[in-house]
Amino acid sequence: MRTIRKIIVHHSASPAVSLEKIDEWHRERGFDMVGYHFVIQAGGMVRLGRPIDRTGAHCKGHNSDSIGVCVVGSFEDGTPVPGSQWAALVAIVGDLVRQYGLRFSDVYGHKELGPTLCPGFDPALLRDALIDECET
Numbered sequence: 001m002r003t004i005r006k007i008i009v010h011h012s013a014s015p016a017v018s019l020e021k022i023d024e025w026h027r028e029r030g031f032d033m034v035g036y037h038f039v040i041q042a043g044g045m046v047r048l049g050r051p052i053d054r055t056g057a058h059c060k061g062h063n064s065d066s067i068g069v070c071v072v073g074s075f076e077d078g079t080p081v082p083g084s085q086w087a088a089l090v091a092i093v094g095d096l097v098r099q100y101g102l103r104f105s106d107v108y109g110h111k112e113l114g115p116t117l118c119p120g121f122d123p124a125l126l127r128d129a130l131i132d133e134c135e136t
Helices: 019-028 083-099 123-135
Strands: 006-011 038-040 046-048 066-071 107-109
Touching: 006 083, 038 083, 046 083, 066 083, 083 123, 107 123
Parallel strands: 006 066, 006 107, 038 066
Antiparallel strands: 038 046
């Protein structure tokens, strides 16, 4: 069983696409399947990607001890994450934090661990939302 020490949040940097399309893109890059463990599609549907017991392929140097969560869309230009996807992101990440005994400080945006703009939004906003959810 893998030891999970962090959750890494991504965006697809694309228009609205399905988990299957992201899987296709990742296979074209040489992965054996989608690299993310969860994909949050338009409308807030959370889909299971790579099984959690398998090492992800989403953040070089950090895959072995993390879970990758991808929000479909592109948020680098300041476009906010749509409400249904944001609510789903807060819910799934909150559940994972509790399930694996992590702290909110163990939740990262991809850009906090490597040279990228991903996930487009400020990851501190997600950590703040998780704290707010816990207090209510």
